[in-house]
Amino acid sequence: MKTKILLSFGISFFAAITTQGQITEGKYLLGGAFSLYSATNQNSNAVYANIQFGKVVKENTVVGVLGSVAVSNMNYLSSKYKISNYGAGIFYRKYKPLGKKIYFLQEIDALYQHSNDVQTYFLNVDQSLETKTNGFSISYIPGISYAVSKRMQMELTMPNLATVSYTSIKTIDSRLPSGVSPKKANSISANVNLNASLINNFAIGFKVLLGK
Numbered sequence: 001m002k003t004k005i006l007l008s009f010g011i012s013f014f015a016a017i018t019t020q021g022q023i024t025e026g027k028y029l030l031g032g033a034f035s036l037y038s039a040t041n042q043n044s045n046a047v048y049a050n051i052q053f054g055k056v057v058k059e060n061t062v063v064g065v066l067g068s069v070a071v072s073n074m075n076y077l078s079s080k081y082k083i084s085n086y087g088a089g090i091f092y093r094k095y096k097p098l099g100k101k102i103y104f105l106q107e108i109d110a111l112y113q114h115s116n117d118v119q120t121y122f123l124n125v126d127q128s129l130e131t132k133t134n135g136f137s138i139s140y141i142p143g144i145s146y147a148v149s150k151r152m153q154m155e156l157t158m159p160n161l162a163t164v165s166y167t168s169i170k171t172i173d174s175r176l177p178s179g180v181s182p183k184k185a186n187s188i189s190a191n192v193n194l195n196a197s198l199i200n201n202f203a204i205g206f207k208v209l210l211g212k
Helices: none
Strands: 002-007 028-039 044-058 061-076 079-097 102-122 126-147 152-157 162-173 183-192 203-210
Touching: 028 061, 044 079, 102 152
Parallel strands: none
Antiparallel strands: 002 028, 028 044, 028 203, 044 061, 061 079, 079 102, 102 126, 126 152, 126 162, 152 203, 162 183
């Protein structure tokens, strides 16, 4: 049996629906998502959650923090895989009105991310290969926001359209003799995230405006 649950708590059903949303100084911006995946026939499961919270420091300008966590497990034949990923950072978001309820938004995220990938496999004895990754990235995210109500914004964005990142990787192999140092590598990269499939370049989300 295969199940998938996706919940976006950026949607607020108690929001007023008669007044245009105003991104005014002193308000707070809240958004996020949670997903749970389980496939018993594949013996795998995964959970993902993220949250974004900021303050409108002046009209149409938001500064805040964001965080994410993702954990997945999978068993395949004689191997086990466990992947954990954590991220935290800050963001700066600017809205430019295009009409009565429509805004063009631009966001810059500065993130620290840590991931740990452990593969345990069995030959004659238990063996494992562990990869630890630490990195920093700066991303640019453009999009369009529409004021559905006084307190809720619906967004169409291009996540991480352009990203510059630094990554440090350490690989620990249990087969190596005692005293042998783990393999280490560092990389710096710059990427533009455009997929051949147009729909994969966009994401739909919601943000709630809190406060008076």
